[in-house]
Amino acid sequence: MKLSDFDFELPEQLIATRPAVPRSASRLLVATPDTLEDKAVTDLGDYLRAGDVLVLNDTKVIPARLFGHRARDGNLSKMEVTLLSPTVDGAWRALVKPLRKVRDGEVITFAAGLEAEVISRADGQATMVFNREGQAFDDALAEAGQMPLPPYIAAKRAADAQDKTDYQTVFAKTTGAVAAPTASLHFDEALLAKLAAKGVEFADVTLHVGAGTFLPVKVDDVKTHKMHAEWGNVSAEAAKIIATAKAEGRRVIPVGTTALRLIESAATGAGQIAPWQGETEIFIYPGYAFQIADALMTNFHLPKSTLMMLVSALMGQQRVCEIYDHAIAHEYRFFSYGDSSLLLP
Structure with a gap:
């Protein structure tokens, strides 16, 4: 086969x-x-x-695609994060672009007051901990995130508000x-x-x-x-x-x-x-x-x-x-x- x-x-x-x-x-x-x-x-x-x-x-x-920035030496760098799955201890595994420019311990800031600290990187993914949890996290994510459209749609158009429905x-x-x-x-x-x-x-x-x-x-x-x-x-x-x-x-x-x-x-x-x-x-x-x-x-x-x-x-x-x-x-x-x-x- x-x-x-x-x-x-x-x-x-x-x-x-x-x-x-x-x-x-x-x-x-x-x-x-x-x-x-x-x-x-x-x-x-x-x-x-x-x-x-x-x-x-x-x-x-969940609206798992996030756009934010990290600050280092006074410079802001744009970051794209796609959440993959939660871990048993409340962190999230995620794809981060560009991952090679992120260090453990750095904080990425998003809209709606949402922040995430990168705690480890392995196998092309990052593990991060957010500054919100429970309903507060869901509410912030709903405001800051976009729906993670499949690659074959995302290649043709960007996600928009209609996709959330x-x-x-x-x-x-x-x-x-x-x-x-x-x-x-x-x-x-x-x-x-x-x-x-x-x-x-x-x-x-x-x-x-x-x-x-x-x-x-x-x-x-x-x-x-x-x-x-x-x-x-x-x-x-x-x-x-x-x-x-x-x-x-x-x-x-x-x-x-x-x-x-x-x-x-x-x-x-x-x-x-x-x-x-x-x-x-x-x-x-x-x-x-x-x-x-x-x-x-x-x-x-x-x-x-x-x-x-x-x-x-x-x-x-x-x-x-x-x-x-x-x-x-x-x-x-x-x-x-x-x-x-x-x-x-």
Whole structure:
């Protein structure tokens, strides 16, 4: 299984830089092993049954990109900081540009009275401690920070105020992600209400999506790739909803690869799941035996990415090639702000 097996040519114009309005107006490609149907996200309920459980990732994206300056010898130097993840002791791991010009112990000053002291540097990252914590930190970050748009959008335009709404799900509540669970961006309150009225159940889980989700795979033999770690939590309530559904033969359908990776991490056996919390490095590629997920709603992913490998594990490599060929030929919009698919293996 080679990296090139998961490659494809994508026309540049199909990379979405803004989401559809309203959210649920995005297109939805419904794929089974034998059929492909061009629909809209508003049609999702037509393919769900009463008793199906949609697993939603309730992580909340922080405006993790900060611009500030550090002072040395009376001179101000501009600095760019992108927060990556918190440490167990309350510090933050971050990308700092230019890192080579920063010393341990230096303080970087941002807007809204926010400051950060660099306490260490290693592996191209810095660890820093902020002068605010808790709600005071969240409030200052909301004022000073920008949404950390994916590289393929940031290369085309700068983040703006609209992204603080667009790059956040309507059910986001647990702060900690630096990238959005993008399949969830298609949901609005009207669609959630419509699905609930049909008898669809929801289980909320949390996986804080990290910047590692955009890291390229650099090995040709994909089985040797080491996955980045992300913190997640499956509550007792969510585990009970999912376990009950599996025991009763009802479908469990994660919304997004993040929700899928998390519930598979929490699986204790085929059809069995328990409350779980911690960091997951689960890597799903063809040959993986799914324990919990029966289907998946997901956006269209980057070539040669671990997410292409995940959907290939679910649907089969050849079938995914056919799905993506159809999506490109019919000009679906790709990546974070793009259209979506419902994969029913």
